[in-house]
Amino acid sequence: MAKDRVTIRDVAARAGVSVATASKALNDRYGVASDTVRRVREAVAELGYESSLVARSMRIARTGVIGVLVWDIGPYSAEVLKGAAAAVRDTDYELLVYAAVGRSADRMGWEHRYLPRLSGTLIDGAVLVTPTVETTPGSTPVVAVDSRIGGEGLPAVDSDNFAGARLATDHLLGLGHRRIGFLGRPPRELASAQQREHGYRASLAAAGVQFDPSLVHAGGYGATDHQDAARALLELPDRPTAIFAANDVSAIATVDVALTLGLDVPRDLSVVGFDNVPESALCRPALTTVEQPLQLMGQRAVEMVLALLAGDRLANPHLRLPTRLIVRGSTGAPAPATPDDAAGVHARPAS
Structure with a gap:
């Protein structure tokens, strides 16, 4: 049966030296002639030898x-x-x-x-x-x-999550939105999750907009968790006209759910994300987001x-590190109120 793995013994045999000398040459030990080092390294290249990281760390107390x-x-x-x-x-x-x-x-x-x-x-x-x-x-x-x-x-x-959340929420407030949902992210143990929610609340307070706990939902880690949380916000009797999602993945999921509910983004719903991952510029509409320098x-x-x-x-x-707002196509001014809005109808039928 052919041997699967090249060993230091194979390298030594090919170079015509002892195992101890081959090992010294590979680890740059003193006392090995330059010609011997050259032959050993040539044998390594020819045989495709790779030393074990574990074994190397035991010898020199460092893995690199x-x-x-x-x-x-x-x-x-x-x-x-x-x-x-x-x-x-x-x-x-x-x-x-x-x-x-x-x-x-x-x-x-x-x-x-x-x-x-x-x-x-x-x-x-x-x-x-x-x-x-x-x-x-x-x-x-x-x-x-x-x-x-x-x-x-x-x-x-980390990044300035609090300031970034304020940038996102202030952007939506500046467009005229007042019912702004927040799609957060567990676990609460993460400092960034709390800082982003605190920034969202601080912007609302500064604008004189009363905080509504029914507009805050926590998504999970899987795709269905994001979608379920977004749907819960968008199916409220008095749904938000804008959503600040605490990461781009959940923001993109929010856009997808909005479209399945017959909502146009950004005409019926504005969405802002957080992270500025490459996917945020590729979705349609391209996502307005807060960039943290990942x-x-x-x-x-x-x-x-x-x-x-x-x-x-x-x-x-x-x-x-600082954050900054990247404005793209997923945000706009809220649509003017219509008679249907007054009657509690907020979405047109999905086509």
């Missing part, structure tokens, strides 16, 4: 790998990962992505369970994307993207991990 732990690979996390990859491009480090896809029952605190499996054997440091842990085990340098309430001790990178957040988080690994003290352990 930064881990990025994400719950799922979605539009948000994909953008963060692009920035994380850019941060290691000109370094000696590589990136390992660990996604806990499918563990819906274990969502809360999953990082606390799985980080110890990677730390010290596969990764030197980690970036946690939307973490639910307040502290992390061991001495592995960890930086969070979008930190948890109560987790102030963990170095983190790629930059991922880049800065990895840079902070690298600084910690180098033994540096972080000048700013909680980095907050």
